[in-house]
Amino acid sequence: MTLAELFPAWGKLTPAQQQAVTAAAALRTVPKGTLLYSGPADCLGFLLVRSGQLRVYILSGDGREVTLYRLLPRDLCLLSAACVLRGLQFPVAIEAEKDSELWVLPARQYQQLMEQSAPVANYTNEVLATRFADVMWLVEQILWQRFDKRLAAFLLQESALEGTAALRLTHEAIGRHLGSPREVVTRMLRYFQAEGLVELAHGAVTLTDTARLQTMADG
């Protein structure tokens, strides 16, 4: 997919703006596991995902992680350009969770474009609002939800993302997503297994009763 196909406000740019963006944007291919960004000091730029999957997460002082949200093809990553988004200065990290192709739009240039073009500024607004809502959902999960619900919701989301009921995920990796110690994850997964909701194997979790997991996630 070209930039023109991926960037929703493209049709509302002037030909000169389109040319400037095309000249400045760089297509970058990164293998799974690449740490793309580790805080506002990395003025990486706006990332438009062409293929693959990114994970945006926060990190505590003692190394615990919690996943904020995922970015899929067509998603625009704003936090990687926090250096030019006044107010958005908080520490997150971004990694490629699958082999990915990204259009990198330099931060200053995108900022200029936002200042010139109301459609670009409004599109950026919409993206920011969506991420804000993702984080609010997480806040509500953390504050109000029991761990069994959070884990059921996480497994269903992973299964939908991967398109399979057989997830290759260690208990430690699940703990990193949810900000929970591995032991807590293992205990709850064993309970899920005893209830016939999942089957566990080394480094793998297979969902065997998605309907009941869904009920649990919704309940």
Add this chain to the structure above:
Amino acid sequence: MTLAELFPAWGKLTPAQQQAVTAAAALRTVPKGTLLYSGPADCLGFLLVRSGQLRVYILSGDGREVTLYRLLPRDLCLLSAACVLRGLQFPVAIEAEKDSELWVLPARQYQQLMEQSAPVANYTNEVLATRFADVMWLVEQILWQRFDKRLAAFLLQESALEGTAALRLTHEAIGRHLGSPREVVTRMLRYFQAEGLVELAHGAVTLTDTARLQTMADG
């Protein structure tokens, strides 16, 4: 203060846009305790705080509350216009925490203004980014901080907001801000009192050692 003085992008509006905003905006005076907004179904509009103080908070199914952030004079409230901000549809409530004066800008009209004016869209973006950062700070507090740190930080913040060390706050009210049961708040406040950090009276908490509270909040 007039709209022109309160709205940072005012000077970048055309005379016609300034006239349209002036005609559409309404000054509303609300007493302390007024519930202004209780979710996206209330399409209240954008609120520009002229005086007073608003509290934006979330509510669980069983009635627990957590304060997301406060809005002070000159602040623009966006969540009260979630109906026109695509992506920003999550349930929050907004109350006047002090007697307040608000300019209410109807949602659709502000949306039109954002679509026409890149400066307004960029200003809105900046406000949204700042609130997003406030919520991220809260996420980090909830996930990584111990309750003593959160309570110390909350008491110092309240004291700065009110301009006094003598806070009129019940333990229940503190619990509502922090999303914690009253008993947990009472227990920690008694510990603070025993340590000489605060003095407790009925419905009041007086900070007696702000330096050590600050060390605790930072530590």
